[in-house]
Amino acid sequence: MRTKFLALLICFACLPLAGCKKDADAKAILTDFDSFTNELVKRVDAASNPADGVDDAQKYFDSKKAEMTGKMDTLKGLRGYQVGEETKKMMESSLVEDAKKVANLQVKYMGTSMRDAAFKAKLDKLTRDYQSLFKM
Numbered sequence: 001m002r003t004k005f006l007a008l009l010i011c012f013a014c015l016p017l018a019g020c021k022k023d024a025d026a027k028a029i030l031t032d033f034d035s036f037t038n039e040l041v042k043r044v045d046a047a048s049n050p051a052d053g054v055d056d057a058q059k060y061f062d063s064k065k066a067e068m069t070g071k072m073d074t075l076k077g078l079r080g081y082q083v084g085e086e087t088k089k090m091m092e093s094s095l096v097e098d099a100k101k102v103a104n105l106q107v108k109y110m111g112t113s114m115r116d117a118a119f120k121a122k123l124d125k126l127t128r129d130y131q132s133l134f135k136m
Contacts, residue, residue, distance in 0.1 A: 022078055023087040029071045030094045036068055037098040040130065044105055044123075050112050054122045061129055072133045095134070102130045 040057050047053025075091060083091070106113070106127060113120035 021084055021087075022082045023084050026075060026078060026083050026087050026091060029075055030091060032071060033068065034094060034098055036064055037101055037130075040126075041101050041105060044109075044126075050109050051116065051119045051122065054119065054126055058122065058126050058129070061126060065129070065133075068133055099131070099134065102127055 040061060043057040043060055044050060044053035047056060075095075106123060109119070109123060113123060
């Protein structure tokens with residue numbers, strides 16, 4: 001009886017440690033993902049020729065794809081009990097905002113896309129590749 005009591009006491013004492021939330025990990029990944037997205041958009045917007053910017057952004061995306069896929073997989077693997085309510089909301093809003101930033105490139109460069117089919121194809125590919133990171 002005493003052994004069972006001690007075992008139970010140890011379990012309850014360790015419960016807070018075992019149940020550690022992964023809020024800090026999730027926030028760090030969101031920060032990295034946000035930086036990645038901002039850099040991607042910046043490379044398109046900063047170029048004097050949007051087509052060159054899309055090429056540069058695609059190269060950047062390709063160089064970071066494996067890393068970002070791993071980070072996104074980590075976020076997707078988090079279960080509801082592993083992060084707090086505030087972090088869940090932050091994850092949702094941050095990822096939606098990042099997706100909007102890339103999607104807005106198509107709106108911003110619509111005129112160029114209408115005049116240049118090759119540019120449109122490149123921008124569509126970049127957008128599709130980025131969106132593929134979000135697939136479940």
